[in-house]
Amino acid sequence: MKIAAAAYHLSYFNDFDAYRAKISEWVADAAGQGAQLLVFPEYGAMELASLGGRAVAQDIEAALHEVARHGPAVDALHVELAARHKVYILGASAPFFVGERPVNRAMFYGPEGVIGHQDKQIMTRFECAPWNVIAGTGLNVFDTPIGKIGVLICYDSEFPLLARTMVEAGAEILLAPSCTESFAGFTRVRVGSMARALESQCIVVHSPTVMECDFCPAVDTNIGSASIYGPPDHGFPEDGIFAQTPLNQPSWAVAEVSLDAVRHIRRDGGVLNHRDWAEQAARIETKDDA
DSSP states (O other), X not given: OEEEEEEBOOOXXXXXXXXXXXXXXXXXXHHHTTEEEEEOOTTGGGGGGGGGOHHHHTSHHHHHHHHHHTHXXXXXXXXXXXXXXXXXXXXXXXXXXXXXXXXXEEEEEETTEEEEEEEOOSXXXXXXXXXXXXXXXXXXEEEETTEEEEEOOGGGGGOHHHHHHHHHTXXXXXXXXXXXXXXXXXXXXXXXXXXXXXXXXXXXXXXXXXXXXXXXXXXXOOOOOOEEEOOSSXXXXXXXXXXXXXXXXXXXXXXXXXXXXXXXXXXXXXXXXXXXXXXXXXXXXXXXXX
């Protein structure tokens, strides 16, 4: 199957129809290239803060509430597009209020409707303060006709035990939407994502926000490129990169991947990281008394 990862820029909208047109064009573009699974970035939905006007978008707390209130309309749009193009879409993550404070939530859609959601598990320093976005609970693996899929939102991709929990629950594809304001931050997610692909011998899809956003200081600077990673082993790219976009240029990274190849390499790869994961614990517990 083909997977598409978005290097996505944030736009200012005067009305929801303008947002609808943009997302519809992006989805149609990826679907037109044959992609069955589309991934949008972390906090890509913050562009919806513009619907409240510049004063709202420039106030972080007001922006979080403005974006969250459009959640039902965003869901309806993505459900419509997933059904029309017969694709699976990880929507751009957005604040979702659970009580008084929001979590950072990515919704997952398929041709039959909303499949579920994944909340970010570990907050960055900026999310803790001044955003005051709270951690979600629970890790989900979505069992779909195109494979078992887990989601690691940005910083979560840097923690191997989160990914391993999903992999042990059957995940063969991990989606890593991100939003980073520096090349170093982008590199951390990139390296984390590539490491997750290596150690669990799976596909990891990295979708970042890119370029400047002059109306919402919460996401004002965005640096990254979209990539699709695999384990650098037999039948996979030697550098572990199936496809990547140029740095800070909005576009799709599209690649064809095979879950049969993932299953084969887990059984008979040049190395067997997925199988040998449990050996770490035994080695740590071994004490040399010599």
